[in-house]
Amino acid sequence: MSDLPRIYQPKPRDVAASTDLERDFAGLNVEQQRAVVHPGGPLLIVAGAGTGKTRTLVHRVAHLIEGGVAPERILLLTFTRRAAQEMLSRAERLVGAASARVHGGTFHGTANRLLRRYGPSAGLPSDFTILDQADAEDLMQFARAAAGPGKPHEKRFPKKETLHWLYSRHVNTEIPLETLLGDELPAFVEHEPAIRAVLREYTRRKAERNLLDYDDLLLSWAMLLERGGELADRMAALYDHVLVDEYQDTNALQARILRGMVGRGGAPANLTVVGDDAQSIYSFRGATVRNILDFPRDFGGATLVALEQNYRSTPAILDVSNAVMAKASEGFRKALWTSRTGGERPWLVTARDEPQQTRFIADRILELYEEGIALSGMAVLVRAGFMSADLEIELQRRGIPFDKWGGLKFLEAAHVKDVLAFLRILENPRDEVSWYRILLLMPGIGEATARSAVEAMSAGAWAPAAFRHFAPPARAQAAHRALAALLDSLRETVAVGDGVGGAVGLEIARVRTLYDELLREKYDRPEARLADLDQLQTIASGYPDRASFLTAIALEPPQATQDLAQGEDGPDDALVISTIHSAKGREWDVVFMPWAVDGYLPLARSLATPEGAEEERRLCYVALTRARHQLYVTYPLNAYATRRGADYSLDQVSRYLDRDVRELMLRVALGDDDRPARDDAPVRAPIDLRALLGGRF
DNA sequence: ACTAATGTCCTTTTT
DNA sequence: GGACATTAGT
Numbered sequence: 001m002s003d004l005p006r007i008y009q010p011k012p013r014d015v016a017a018s019t020d021l022e023r024d025f026a027g028l029n030v031e032q033q034r035a036v037v038h039p040g041g042p043l044l045i046v047a048g049a050g051t052g053k054t055r056t057l058v059h060r061v062a063h064l065i066e067g068g069v070a071p072e073r074i075l076l077l078t079f080t081r082r083a084a085q086e087m088l089s090r091a092e093r094l095v096g097a098a099s100a101r102v103h104g105g106t107f108h109g110t111a112n113r114l115l116r117r118y119g120p121s122a123g124l125p126s127d128f129t130i131l132d133q134a135d136a137e138d139l140m141q142f143a144r145a146a147a148g149p150g151k152p153h154e155k156r157f158p159k160k161e162t163l164h165w166l167y168s169r170h171v172n173t174e175i176p177l178e179t180l181l182g183d184e185l186p187a188f189v190e191h192e193p194a195i196r197a198v199l200r201e202y203t204r205r206k207a208e209r210n211l212l213d214y215d216d217l218l219l220s221w222a223m224l225l226e227r228g229g230e231l232a233d234r235m236a237a238l239y240d241h242v243l244v245d246e247y248q249d250t251n252a253l254q255a256r257i258l259r260g261m262v263g264r265g266g267a268p269a270n271l272t273v274v275g276d277d278a279q280s281i282y283s284f285r286g287a288t289v290r291n292i293l294d295f296p297r298d299f300g301g302a303t304l305v306a307l308e309q310n311y312r313s314t315p316a317i318l319d320v321s322n323a324v325m326a327k328a329s330e331g332f333r334k335a336l337w338t339s340r341t342g343g344e345r346p347w348l349v350t351a352r353d354e355p356q357q358t359r360f361i362a363d364r365i366l367e368l369y370e371e372g373i374a375l376s377g378m379a380v381l382v383r384a385g386f387m388s389a390d391l392e393i394e395l396q397r398r399g400i401p402f403d404k405w406g407g408l409k410f411l412e413a414a415h416v417k418d419v420l421a422f423l424r425i426l427e428n429p430r431d432e433v434s435w436y437r438i439l440l441l442m443p444g445i446g447e448a449t450a451r452s453a454v455e456a457m458s459a460g461a462w463a464p465a466a467f468r469h470f471a472p473p474a475r476a477q478a479a480h481r482a483l484a485a486l487l488d489s490l491r492e493t494v495a496v497g498d499g500v501g502g503a504v505g506l507e508i509a510r511v512r513t514l515y516d517e518l519l520r521e522k523y524d525r526p527e528a529r530l531a532d533l534d535q536l537q538t539i540a541s542g543y544p545d546r547a548s549f550l551t552a553i554a555l556e557p558p559q560a561t562q563d564l565a566q567g568e569d570g571p572d573d574a575l576v577i578s579t580i581h582s583a584k585g586r587e588w589d590v591v592f593m594p595w596a597v598d599g600y601l602p603l604a605r606s607l608a609t610p611e612g613a614e615e616e617r618r619l620c621y622v623a624l625t626r627a628r629h630q631l632y633v634t635y636p637l638n639a640y641a642t643r644r645g646a647d648y649s650l651d652q653v654s655r656y657l658d659r660d661v662r663e664l665m666l667r668v669a670l671g672d673d674d675r676p677a678r679d680d681a682p683v684r685a686p687i688d689l690r691a692l693l694g695g696r697f
Numbered sequence: 698a699c700t701a702a703t704g705t706c707c708t709t710t711t712t
Numbered sequence: 713g714g715a716c717a718t719t720a721g722t
Contacts, residue, residue: 700720703720
């Protein structure tokens with residue numbers, strides 16, 4: 001494509017890197033250049049969608065290295081590890097292999113790395129296990145049972161998910177517990193003492209079992225820095241420059257970490273943050289736009305650069321996006337512009353019902369494909385994972401390959417978690433949650449037997465023998481024997497395969513000699529689940545050892561099949577189906593946005609607060625601005641959401657597509673034959689009925 | 698006393 | 713389809 005920035009193109013070998021760098025630098029606009037050459041001290045780049053934010057960051061990294069900063073003394077914090085990798089590989093084309101030494105990753109991944117190294121001097125053993133959210137909630141369940149209110153729940157007590165949400169929210173936002181309870185969960189205010197007891201118990205159990213949840217990773221990092229002393233100085237001295245992408249989606253805790261990592265001892269805070277308040281969509285995780293808005297205050301003397309020239313989308317798409325944000329209630333007022341011209345108005349397609357909406361999208365994808373647009377150049381963006389179910393079936397039926405991003409169910413599936421539980425107790429025999437999970441799988445072992453088994457092991461210092469010598473009731477004896485034998489054989493596998501690539505895959509194979517049988521009994525159609533386990537095995541074989549596999553799977557879940565597919569089948573051409581959240585920072589030639597109805601976008605649940613509704617608007621904006629050339633927004637006229645008690649109909653076009661927005665779009669109605677009827681000449685209503693009605697008196 | 702089977706409600710977004 | 717509560721069955 002001719003309008004691709006040069007930086008995307010492979011660098012000819014015989015051209016010196018610096019020549020490339022200079023030539024490309026000239027292709028940046030004035031604001032981008034300012035950001036790139038900013039010497040030091042805090043820098044805030046407010047970058048609208050598609051304004052070359054990534055390109056600017058890449059150049060800044062390259063510029064720093066060219067200027068003599070050692071690559072390993074640069075830290076690049078991004079939202080996903082993949083984003084970091086993409087930037088670093090682009091930087092490599094500018095300054096060569098040196099950029100590979102730049103430290104890049106997510107906040108959580110970086111916390112993990114630093115804590116394994118510096119934690120031991122602060123009483124945190126380096127072999128901690130990381131709990132993902134589901135694990136953390138399971139552990140919360142145990143804490144709830146142990147420290148919660150007495151057996152009969154006289155009054156409703158919060159469930160494990162709610163307790164975990166409360167804990168996480170408190171840690172990430174630093175809002176006091178009592179305030180959170182009063183504002184968000186007033187029904188549980190009276191339980192505050194019991195809730196505190198449960199959270200204490202939760203924390204105690206994590207410490208006792210050497211477990212860290214996602215929040216602990218950040219919290220420990222922050223606290224090590226804030227405690228001061230030699231350890232903090234050494235961590236802060238690791239980096240000369242810190243760059244943070246997607247700053248609008250960071251939270252208060254992450255801001256604390258940054259304050260600790262830069263500008264220690266009066267040195268200039270060499271911190272660059274990039275973000276767009278209009279794309280802040282992670283408040284449910286405690287992110288706050290305040291981080292961006294307060295940046296100049298938090299880091300004195302900050303330089304501000306605003307990028308507003310859009311290089312991604314056609315003016316027609318940009319106009320619609322801008323119109324959606326024009327009605328936003330707060331935020332930096334800015335409008336993206338482009339020097340390009342042309343482009344068709346985005347379509348607003350009205351379908352009769354969901355099946356017709358689905359058929360339209362599938363039809364259109366095939367048409368565009370035949371016109372020469374690769375499937376991988378198209379994406380379908382939805383508010384929530386379940387909204388693409390019908391489309392996925394249709395695509396499968398028609399043989400259109402697709403990758404689904406976000407809402408990855410693979411690692412959450414019960415059978416995958418079951419198998420992982422075996423690996424986890426090998427890695428950390430004190431992992432009570434995994435023990436329970438495994439024990440309850442076995443026929444003849446129920447809750448009571450599992451509990452006494454865990455107690456016996458705890459008494460026996462979690463040694464392998466403690467389980468072997470546990471005496472189960474008669475009905476559970478066969479199960480106990482089989483499980484003990486498997487665990488013993490797994491420990492042998494470890495001894496043999498230690499340090500050998502593929503050892504983890506072998507362990508999984510060994511686990512499956514027992515587990516596959518259980519799976520077959522439990523499900524009528526186990527094939528799909530068995531295939532998942534095959535895939536898990538393949539993924540695991542790529543890791544050098546069990547510990548790194550388990551850590552990777554908690555921090556950076558493989559993006560479904562695609563990480564795998566790239567190594568095996570080569571570059572498959574596949575359509576992308578993604579949640580809007582997971583589409584952040586990406587772009588496609590053609591974007592479809594189905595379900596543009598009130599209730600789904602905005603999602604009904606999010607409307608409880610005005611802030612929630614505003615975030616949904618930004619979500620809509622993020623989706624629209626992913627499109628380069630063509631944008632199709634669709635909605636069905638008749639659809640129903642089945643909800644407890646009152647089913648409600650989804651029959652209103654999304655409130656964010658108000659009249660001003662719709663006038664910028666091409667109205668298309670689908671007929672009974674599915675043929676799109678374009679209304680190419682939308683006229684403003686020639687008569688004003690309101691005025692006529694009112695004029696009678 | 699314990700496990701297995703049945704019934705009921707709910708289903709956002711992610712490190 | 714899954715998590716949780718309840719009931720049936722051993």
